[in-house]
Amino acid sequence: LSFILIGDSTVGKTCFLLRYFKNQFSEVFLSTIGIDKEIKHVKVGNDTYKLTLWDTAGQERFKCLPKKYYQNADGVLLLFDVTNEETFNNVTNWMKDVKENSNKEGKQSDIALYLIGNKIDKSDERVISKELAETQAKSLGMKYFEVSCKINLNVTEVMARMIMECHMKANHIENCFKLAPTKSSANGGEKKKGC
Numbered sequence: 784l785s786f787i788l789i790g791d792s793t794v795g796k797t798c799f800l801l802r803y804f805k806n807q808f809s810e811v812f813l814s815t816i817g818i819d820k821e822i823k824h825v826k827v828g829n830d831t832y833k834l835t836l837w838d839t840a841g842q843e844r845f846k847c848l849p850k851k852y853y854q855n856a857d858g859v860l861l862l863f864d865v866t867n868e869e870t871f872n873n874v875t876n877w878m879k880d881v882k883e884n885s886n887k888e889g890k891q892s893d894i895a896l897y898l899i900g901n902k903i904d905k906s907d908e909r910v911i912s913k914e915l916a917e918t919q920a921k922s923l924g925m926k927y928f929e930v931s932c933k934i935n936l937n938v939t940e941v942m943a944r945m946i947m948e949c950h951m952k953a954n955h956i957e958n959c960f961k962l963a964p965t966k967s968s969a970n971g972g973e974k975k976k977g978c
């Protein structure tokens with residue numbers, strides 16, 4: 784499985800990767816050199832996946848990532864900062880890039896597309912409501928989730944859900960999420976009886 788992190792500079796992409804793989808958080812802005820990635824093996828039921836999560840090299844500052852960054856992605860995690868309106872306004876531009884550049888064996892419909900509002904720990908500074916973000920996600924054909932990399936809220940759950948969604952597609956399992964709501968579905972196999 785190959786997942787990519789995209790979105791404006793400073794929205795928290797590198798922190799998301801750090802939180803998921805190392806359970807760490809950094810207060811400083813980490814601009815990376817060269818495209819960076821982390822890999823781990825995850826088990827879902829009887830299947831084991833080699834999961835690669837790709838982080839940008841900081842080229843997103845120029846609003847442009849190389850075409851190859853998008854190719855063969857099974858999942859796209861498009862982050863914005865709920866305290867920064869501009870990062871939310873740019874979501875449509877990022878989705879344009881996804882549509883133009885990504886293809887999974889020629890089929891875009893196989894890609895899991897998640898819009899992620901980060902930094903929800905900063906509730907006093909919040910400018911983008913959950914409702915607005917949900918509406919935007921829906922109009923772009925994405926699912927919406929809220930996280931905080933800082934206080935470790937929902938990061939693992941979002942990743943688990945994306946992994947499960949890809950697992951279900953690979954195994955032609957449908958409608959699992961309709962039967963079992965978000966959290967239990969994302970737990971990795973235990974609740975698959977409903978399908």
Ligand code: GDP
Pocket residue numbers: 791792793794795796797798799809810811812813814901902903904905930931932933934
């Ligand atoms: P990137 O450019 O998208 O990779 O952003 P970074 O991961 O480097 O994060 C940019 C800044 O946002 C850093 O100062 C982080 O400490 C901060 N940051 C990231 N996630 C959170 C979060 O969930 N809450 C808060 N309060 N700050 C965050």
Ligand code: MG
Pocket residue numbers: 796797798813814815838839841
């Ligand atoms: Mg970064």
